[in-house]
Amino acid sequence: MAVRGGFSAAQQRETTADGSGDVSDFMCPVCLEIFERPVRTQCGHTFCHSCLQECLRPQKPVCAVCRATVGPWTKAVDLEALIQSSIAPCKGCGVQVGLSQMRSHTANCLKYQDYIEEGVRTSVQSQSTAVSPVPNRYTFTCPYCNCQNLDQDGLVEHCTSHHARDTRQVVCPICASMPWGDPNYRSADFFQHLKLRHTFSYETFVDYSTDEQTMIQQALQRSLMDN
Structure with a gap:
């Protein structure tokens, strides 16, 4: 120690x-x-x-x-x-x-x-009285049991292992931390949401200063260029 x-x-x-x-x-x-x-x-x-x-x-x-x-x-x-x-x-x-x-x-x-x-x-x-203007986008809290300090992969694994049968509608903590995220939106199927939206790291692909619609357009343009 x-x-x-x-x-x-x-x-x-x-x-x-x-x-x-x-x-x-x-x-x-x-x-x-x-x-x-x-x-x-x-x-x-x-x-x-x-x-x-x-x-x-x-x-x-x-x-x-x-x-x-x-x-x-x-x-x-x-x-x-x-x-x-x-x-x-x-x-x-x-x-x-x-x-x-x-x-x-x-x-x-x-x-x-x-x-x-x-x-x-x-x-x-x-x-x-001293709220940080920059949200934490590196570790997250489980929306079911409040287990803390989970990175994105850890959150996906934790929820899949411990809450696969929980049918409650919960707010995705990853989305809520994003500039475009709605902290009050509850996913109807949280596990499907995790698979579709969070199988990659936002840190690699996301420009936090850009809104979601602009990033979607940029992604489409890149895909057309690749073809």
Whole structure:
């Protein structure tokens, strides 16, 4: 695990063993919970074992932190030992809890739930005042289960594997991110839509400064020239 702030493992143990330190170095960047069965990737980032498995689902798996190709990974035995031997206060009720038990504690702590809800409200308010003018067209969220950080191929594979029998009409997140996309349009047959519209990467063919009709005309002109 890449330790933030240059802290050594011994210093991490000192800051948490007495229940008074910061536990952010023990939190998975995917689920934002204390690591569960932590594993470390070749690029140096650490995840829960189950969270890493989600990163490995796409045909071209990448690290959820740095987007590097995910290669061999190993169990983070040293980090697991620290989690088993350290305690920290619950951010909701303040009770000292072993890090290995923190997940089960916070799941049942009403004050922690209030703490999370307040954090979400604050985040939404801050985002509404600083919205990025450039939409994210590289990773997408599943319209069925809200699984995040899926690239285009990963979204297609995820939906095909997990939601093939779901008949709900949903908004295509890929189309919605495009300049011509309608964020409120729900596809009647989302899987057919994926096959017809998203079997190639927009990054290769699309000029985002041009509207869809102009691009269609350009494509027709190129096809006539090819003939």
